[in-house]
Amino acid sequence: MIPKVHRSSDMVRLLRYLAGPGKANEHTNQRVLAGDLVTASVFVGRVDTARAVEIARLLDSPRQTLLRGEPVLAVSHKKARALMAEGMSRTEAYTAATKVENTWHCSLSLGAEEGQLDDATWTAIAHDFMTEMGFADRDDQVPDARWVAVHHGLSANGNDHIHIAAGAIRPDGSRLDTYRDYSRAQDAARVLERKYGLKVLASREEGGTERGTSQAERARQERTGAPETEREALRRRVRAIAMATGSEAEWLREMRAAGIVVRPRYEAGGTDEVIGYAVRWPAHVAEDARPEKPIWYSGGKLAKDLTLSAIRGWAAWESGPAAREEALTEWRHGLAEKAVRPRRGAEAASPEMQDRVIAELGAWSRYMRTIPVGDRDAWATAASQSAGAFAALSMRTEVRPGPLDRLSRQLARAGQQPAHTRRPHNVHGSGLRSVARMLWAAQSPQASQVALATALVECLTEIGRMLEASDRAHAAAAMASTARRALTEIHMRAEGIDPSRPYRREAGSPAWACAMRAAAVVNGTDRRETEHQIAEATPLWHQEQLMSRIRPGGERYDEKGQILGETAQQKEKRVRDALDAAARPRTPAQNRSGKGADPTLFGRTRRSMQPGDWAAMRDGTEELHTYSADPDSSAPESSAGPARTPETEHPEHQPYRAPESNPRHDRDHGR
Structure with a gap:
């Protein structure tokens, strides 16, 4: 379980985001799972943005009532000292190092490989997490903070997670203790991992962590x-x-x-x-x-x-x-x-x-x-x-x-x-x-x-x-x-293989050989035996690669195993050839009136048709006119062979004649 702590100034904006569609419409089935006694008794269940505003006002009500809406300020003395070292005055440095922290927000996320938890388990985890953080169920008679836990489906990376939002001011007017909340959140996650049988993060247990890259840093990289x-x-x-x-x-x-x-x-x-x-x-x-x-x-x-x-x-x-x-x-x-x-x-x-x-x-x-x-x-x-x-x-x-x-x-x-x-x-x-x-x-x-x-x-x-x-x-x-x-x-x-592009990985392929050589080094196995296995498998793969060039409908790939996709030039040529073929003049079979099939018979006018549509309809209607009124004309040949006629199939048979009309039979069939 990975906790991620944030602090911000606007509770309404935070709750509207949690109940909204998300940055990429990834939020689904937004619902409140848990909260303090007052919040849970009123708002547990499905939540939309309008209801989220009501929750935000409830969480922020102690600050609005007891502090008359005054913001909760937090000063970073470390940042102020750094700014003063750059030559900034003391007043300006402390002003720049002060920010508003009216909300406390933490997300608890599982790895995608861990699957999903049911709502009852997430509810219990949320209550235990707030207890471990000291924000609820304290023994010193300090009232619980106003808080809520929201679940809105999987993240864009497939991680099951919940969001916990809390107001910075308790109902008695005291301020939420956020001192060392980052490390305290990690300690709480360690306890919950063992209690609920979740995956224990080795980096947290054995050390070896590093600071991740923020979205602001990535955005700055793109700008520069x-x-x-x-x-x-x-x-x-x-x-x-x-x-x-x-x-x-x-x-x-x-x-x-x-x-x-x-x-x-x-x-x-x-x-x-x-x-x-x-x-x-x-x-x-x-x-x-x-x-x-x-x-x-x-x-x-x-x-x-x-x-x-x-x-x-x-x-x-x-x-x-x-x-x-x-x-x-x-x-x-x-x-x-x-x-x-x-x-x-x-x-x-x-x-x-x-x-x-x-x-x-x-x-x-x-x-x-x-x-x-x-x-x-x-x-x-x-x-x-x-x-x-x-x-x-x-x-x-x-x-x-x-x-x-x-x-x-x-x-x-x-x-x-x-x-x-x-x-x-x-x-x-x-x-x-x-x-x-x-x-x-x-x-x-x-x-x-x-x-x-x-x-x-x-x-x-x-x-x-x-x-x-x-x-x-x-x-x-x-x-x-x-x-x-x-x-x-x-x-x-x-070897000239681009790992960012799709490539073949089966035995004998160049990428497979690279993986075998790397595994031999890391695992400490016999490298000569590895090279012998590669030498035996490579010729068979080359034979398969040559066969793929003549196999119709198969996946195409080059001698390095890189899968060949249709390039923009190839696609343009294919479309151009199709349009040229559609516009090429052809001699369609004649219908009984001696004229080609009219597209208006199919509910479309010539003016509304796109280039190539008429040729496609014409080709499709040719098969309908197997027989021609002209005895000298012949039906078009299909891929299955020449068109058959009653005379060629059964010479002794007479040409087809429609049966005489039967009123009762026609009525029964809706004619």
């Missing part, structure tokens, strides 16, 4: 025309540069050289100790020439392992007094530092460099096998460093986040650990720095770096074995699945 969101771009670069540099000062210089604006966060009371940072891109201009306001992202908002303290733990930077003083000098340059040209190695794309990188990765894999399973700090550090190497290769081979970036993020989630469990200094050193440095400095590597990706995936499988040995089977299985899919996609792109 960027290949990825700003958060994704910053996350890839910050992680890759951290692994490719040897000191904190070098990390700062290289980030600024990559065009990233960096801002330090000093310890309170001075500028002698940097305890955090924030990054952003320079101001963008959208396609409609509107400037986009720059957005700052702290290290923790990029990823949990990209906070400054976490990077200092796993990046294994130099930590002597001279290195710390150099880093502090770089931090003090602040926003005034001008970008310089990033360092690039001329030999980075050479085959010798790739051989050196693969050899280093092999040594790193052997080193990880020596890490004790119980040394969580050591293998978490190894996972974060491997994530940095993947991010460096992703930066040089992927225009937008692809399979290598997914593997990097998977490893980064495995490397997350609480700050109090990290060692002050990394005792194992960094065996991947030279690898990441060479990958980051690459000038023009090919997008199909299969050998490098395979060597990196072997490092990832070692992390997976450590996870499985340390009773984190869910995380190990997720890592193996991600690695298998990502490496399959890398092999497919190297």
Whole structure:
């Protein structure tokens, strides 16, 4: 179960949305399942937008009555401090960091694979969730909040879910306690998953989560025309540069050289100790020439392992007094530092460099096998460093986040650990720095770096074995699945197969061979045996592919297995040929009056007909005139052979004559 908390200012707008058709008309059978005592006694059942307005007024009535409609304000002191650090005055900063929060809204969603729950179960879950959150059934005599639970069918992705809306003010005038409500909602979901036998999220139980991409970020990406969101771009670069540099000062210089604006966060009371940072891109201009306001992202908002303290733990930077003083000098340059040209190695794309990188990765894999399973700090550090190497290769081979970036993020989630469990200094050193440095400095590597990706995936499988040995089977299985899919996609792109287009997957096809090779690497099976199986199945598939070209009505696909669809040019040619054939003059069979069949006999006029309709009707009526008044004329031949006549079928028979009229017989048949 996934809870998602929102706060907003307009209760009526929220309830109208929940009872309405939805953004894509996906809401169906909108109904109220549960609520507080007053709300449930009146509004349980089907709900429309008019009734939703009444519910909204009831939920908001304590604020309207006791506060005379005054808004409930919430101030983000963290945002205010960040704005003041940018030079904004205190008054303006706190005004900008204040927003109205009259409503509290949370959705509880199940995965599509879990199916649907009945209304009685959802009702019980809603009551238990509000109790776990402390919004209802309290032991301190505090009245329940005004709340309602609405169900309106499956989401666009097929997820069964409910929405819970509550007013920010209780009936006694006290304010709803929303402190740490995000984490409290996760704790409540954990309790409900076990109570109702739902799927337990491994990410919540074992850690390894990351912040999702919001709709606003996607919309900003579309406006600016960027290949990825700003958060994704910053996350890839910050992680890759951290692994490719040897000191904190070098990390700062290289980030600024990559065009990233960096801002330090000093310890309170001075500028002698940097305890955090924030990054952003320079101001963008959208396609409609509107400037986009720059957005700052702290290290923790990029990823949990990209906070400054976490990077200092796993990046294994130099930590002597001279290195710390150099880093502090770089931090003090602040926003005034001008970008310089990033360092690039001329030999980075050479085959010798790739051989050196693969050899280093092999040594790193052997080193990880020596890490004790119980040394969580050591293998978490190894996972974060491997994530940095993947991010460096992703930066040089992927225009937008692809399979290598997914593997990097998977490893980064495995490397997350609480700050109090990290060692002050990394005792194992960094065996991947030279690898990441060479990958980051690459000038023009090919997008199909299969050998490098395979060597990196072997490092990832070692992390997976450590996870499985340390009773984190869910995380190990997720890592193996991600690695298998990502490496399959890398092999497919190297073979010239576009994974975004439909393709054949049966045994012997190129896509199947790519999946077999990826599975052999991830599962650690014999690769020579895998290649032998591929060599045996491929010729049979090629024979089937050749037969498909001459088989009528079959699915067409090329030698790579990509399914061939009708292109726009092919469709245009087919329509044009059909129109030409319909307009071609033909000699229809004559009817008894000696004229062609008139379309007005079928209830249509010539003026109302479209091009080609007359030819289609004419062709269809030809079969009606098997016999002609002209003894010299012959009936048209059909695909079954020449038309048969009574003389040719039974020469001794006479031509057909209509029977004599029988009044009683005609009357009985309605004639």
